[in-house]
Amino acid sequence: MKLKDQVAIVTGAGRNIGEDVAKLFATEGAKIAVVDLDKARGQRTVDAIKAAGGDAELYATDVSKGADVAAMVKAVVGRFGRVDLLVNNVAISDNKTIFECTEEDWDRVMTITLKSQFLMSKYVAQQMVAQGSGGKIVNVGSTSGWQGRPRAIAYSAAKAAIANFTRALAVQLAPHNIRVNAIVPNKIGSPVGKDDFDPTRPVENMLKRAGQPLEAAKAILFLASDDSSFIIGENLFVDGGTMAMDQTGH
Ligand SMILES: NC(=O)c1ccc[n+]([C@@H]2O[C@H](COP(=O)([O-])OP(=O)(O)OC[C@H]3O[C@@H](n4cnc5c(N)ncnc54)[C@H](O)[C@@H]3O)[C@@H](O)[C@H]2O)c1
Numbered sequence: 001m002k003l004k005d006q007v008a009i010v011t012g013a014g015r016n017i018g019e020d021v022a023k024l025f026a027t028e029g030a031k032i033a034v035v036d037l038d039k040a041r042g043q044r045t046v047d048a049i050k051a052a053g054g055d056a057e058l059y060a061t062d063v064s065k066g067a068d069v070a071a072m073v074k075a076v077v078g079r080f081g082r083v084d085l086l087v088n089n090v091a092i093s094d095n096k097t098i099f100e101c102t103e104e105d106w107d108r109v110m111t112i113t114l115k116s117q118f119l120m121s122k123y124v125a126q127q128m129v130a131q132g133s134g135g136k137i138v139n140v141g142s143t144s145g146w147q148g149r150p151r152a153i154a155y156s157a158a159k160a161a162i163a164n165f166t167r168a169l170a171v172q173l174a175p176h177n178i179r180v181n182a183i184v185p186n187k188i189g190s191p192v193g194k195d196d197f198d199p200t201r202p203v204e205n206m207l208k209r210a211g212q213p214l215e216a217a218k219a220i221l222f223l224a225s226d227d228s229s230f231i232i233g234e235n236l237f238v239d240g241g242t243m244a245m246d247q248t249g250h
Pocket of ligand 1: 011012013014015016017018035036037038041061062063064088089090091092112140141142143184185186187188189190191192193194
């Protein structure tokens with residue numbers, strides 16, 4: 001087991017990528033704080049982990065609100081005794097052009113997608129430093145932060161910021177033995193904010209198929225475990241090669 005007796009907080013663990021991260025970490029021996037604003041979805045993940053013999057608890061916290069995040073981290077420490085791993089997975093997308101995106105849309109996407117990673121990392125890192133035994137943080141970015149997209153202006157900006165937030169956080173937490181990295185997915189399971197997998201969703205990559213949530217979860221496990229002990233401040237593409245290929249067909 002790669003994460004035996006470690007305590008992991010996984011945000012957005014009620015569906016798709018976060019759900020599979022929580023379940024995979026549990027099979028590797030971690031105790032899981034399942035964080036999701038949608039109680040029904042979060043509870044489903046908790047129940048699945050418990051049914052498989054693991055330990056998990058639901059926290060229906062809005063990760064974009066500092067006071068709520070601070071209280072949740074405290075509650076997790078009360079329940080499990082410590083925090084060793086954090087996966088910053090929550091995001092929402094605007095799916096809008098600059099002309100459609102309102103100021104409110106912009107603020108909402110930035111707050112939930114970007115500021116949430118700052119808040120979660122701040123309060124969890126404080127706890128990890130107090131414990132004195134280090135830890136690992138894995139952020140979830142997106143290829144939308146590395147290319148211009150015709151229909152996602154705020155989300156693209158937030159995800160670009162996450163790439164360098166990850167590097168800055170890695171530099172600042174390395175002295176505390178906290179290793180920070182990110183994965184950069186493209187087209188994994190259902191689209192962000194949606195329940196259903198659409199097999200007709202256009203996919204431009206070398207493998208000519210969408211990714212499975214478990215394939216993203218395995219990359220996150222790699223970065224959260226000692227298998228990646230010499231990797232720090234990295235943005236790891238989990239995208240079927242889409243960023244490595246010429247999209248113009250030449
Ligand atoms: N699905 C993809 O194809 C894809 C592609 C690139 C990047 N990503 C990234 O992967 C991550 C996960 O994507 P997904 O498609 O699995 O997401 P999803 O929309 O399926 O699930 C996100 C979960 O987060 C929860 N959530 C939303 N706002 C919250 C808040 N404020 N506080 C707490 N919980 C909240 C939702 O209830 C939901 O269960 C995101 O960071 C996303 O940007 C996904």
